[in-house]
Amino acid sequence: MPYSSSPPQIPTASRTPAPSTDEATQSIAILGLGAIGTLMAWHWREHVLYGITRDNSRCQRTLIDQQQTAHSLTLPTWQHEAIDWLVITTKASATLEALQSVANQLPQVQNILLLQNGMGQQQQVSDWLSQQQCSANLWAGISTEGAYRQNTEQVVYAGSGDTHIGLWQAQHPTASIPNGLTVVDDIQQRIRAKLAINAVINPLTAVFRCRNGELVSHDEYRQALKELATEVQQCFETLQQPLNFDLTERSLAVAEATAANQSSTLQDVLHQRPTELDYINGYLIRQAQQLNIELPLNRRLLAQLS
Known part of the structure; x- marks a missing residue:
């Protein structure tokens, strides 16, 4: 159900609320x-x-x-x-x-x-x-x-x-x-870094229906992670927003550290809810399109999970 079919406009004449008098209480x-x-x-x-x-x-x-x-x-x-x-x-x-x-x-x-x-x-x-x-x-x-x-x-x-x-x-x-x-x-840089890791772990765990740790322990899944991480890392470099870490190594480390976890995308798929991938892998695809760059692995995963 949508929040609102016709959002009202913010009044132009408005007051700014005073800050809390008790700085400890928000x-x-x-x-x-x-x-x-x-x-x-x-x-x-x-x-x-x-x-x-x-x-x-x-x-x-x-x-x-x-x-x-x-x-x-x-x-x-x-x-x-x-x-x-x-x-x-x-x-x-x-x-x-x-x-x-x-x-x-x-x-x-x-x-x-x-x-x-x-x-x-x-x-x-x-x-x-x-x-x-x-x-x-x-x-x-x-x-x-x-x-x-x-x-x-x-x-x-x-x-x-x-x-x-x-x-x-x-x-x-x-x-x-x-x-x-x-x-x-540096919040934008941190968001990009998290997005890069999510763009690797989330769609793969959802496609393979596996917990994060299986991306490390399962040979086929691990190879898929390496290939996808390489494509994502190259995408950021081409966009002139290079990551300051090796995405393959970082994704494997995060997957291992959260081995028992189900990614949020896998949870959404299992509960038949819409995923956030359009704002993760989909975001990368749209950015790459502006430079006529193709991201075939990202496109295929997004299509599989849409």
Whole structure:
């Protein structure tokens, strides 16, 4: 179900919400309470939290931590309160539509954070916010936290990690940062690096229906990883955005370190959900097209999983 069929425009005359008086406490609304959204809500449970759902109902989730303890989370619906952060954790393909669904409330927002896989949606959002003359600061982030949905209301915390965020474009706002987030100056480079690894591991685990570690231990899968990693690395070099590491070695290391994990793409395929590959491998294909570069392995995998 779409968030909104005809997104309202952001009012041009709007006020900027005042920052939180208590620097330790942030007001945060989360749009997209799937795996990562629920996990971040649990991390931020000491803050003032709101949820955003399609039907404006109260958001109830259960987070099962790494000690197998269940934590119940209930978030009230965001109702135009001034907030420090609007955090979007939807699938990349749903980002702009989700944001447009709350367009009338954006004057109440100080900072917008896109915490997702993939690339391309960040610039789409940036361009749209500029058109709407929205004054909120746009941040992008990546996370190595592991979480997956056990069902529609339960999320399992599978592994701790780091979450890095940075301003999408050069700005110098004064913002209090919620706990668990580390601000970096090179967020676009970090997103590209994660996208490169995801472009190798995610489609292969989904095609082979295997856990990450089998890409290392299974000879056929390992060879496919090497070939795909080579194509992706050459793509970034041709785009004059070279990676500062060997993608084959890094992909094998990540697959081995997360051997028992199912990639998010494999989870989507197994649950018959749309994948994010159009904003991972698809993003690379579109970038390469602009230079008349062919990525046959990426194209074939994307076609198999579409």
